[in-house]
Amino acid sequence: MMINLTELPLSVTSFSEFCDRGKIYVDKTDLVADLAKFDAPIFLSRPCRFGKSTLLSTFHELFSNGLDKFQGLKIVTDNLWNDRTYNVIHLDLSKIKVIPNLEVKQAFVES
Template sequence: MKYPIGIQSFDRIIEDGYVYVDKTDMIYSLTHEGSIYFLSRPRRFGKSLLVSTLENYFLGRRELFRGLAIEPLETEWAVYPVFHVDFNSTNYTNPGELEKKINFHVSEWEKRYGLPCRENELGTGDRFVEVLRAAHEQTGRRAVVLIDEYDKPILDVLDVDSTLEDRHRNVLKGFYSVFKAADRHLQFVLLTGVTKFSQVSVFSGFNQ
């Protein structure tokens, strides 16, 4: 047997024949019984694998779920516009890294949906709202947003650089305010991290 040690990609686990503990019936429940979730767990707890599984599910990749518990439960396998941000892959101790990462994602999404880049006119949060609106209108389905390690930009500089910590907090506040502003364009939202929701103070505009 092949054990997926260190592998966080659901499609790789399935396609390469690694051992997979099937909990996809819980994925079905999660996606049909609620719309916005926050998951706080320690590192190496399977959060990124959960995000990957949800991403493949919402992309309608039914072939990956053949023989799993979710297959007889799901009848539609609809394809949704998915927006995935993994904050875990960057070192945020350098000023400007967070802004560059978010701007890169939003710029790529603007291209995907044929929107002009309005970097000089709007903040990244407002630009993301426009992307979600366009995705909803063009596909006819509400968007799915998956944020992995939502708090890492703050944790990287916590108790190290208070100025950069405050800067990151404000940038993330603006970005996460999207979830209130674009509520009618959202099908499902999941944020994962290691810090409790109330301890990071970046969700002042987030009323769920």
């Protein structure tokens, strides 16, 4: 079986983009539902390119917009999540340039 390489999500980290652009996505939304129900802080420590940004983007989509883009995925088909939305604050620290400490606060405020 040949895989169309244009469907591979190279450099895509946004769950919404996966859905909108028809990219290949390994459905782990059952685990996303489990993590979302966990009643304690979660520390995500993984090496670069291990899916942390994609996971956070998936949470952002789920909490901000509900189940609209999750149709056909386990979180919907297995009825693992009640469709409700929340206000989300998303801080993307990857957008901040590496700069001297004195400028970090200003760069954070501006972004």
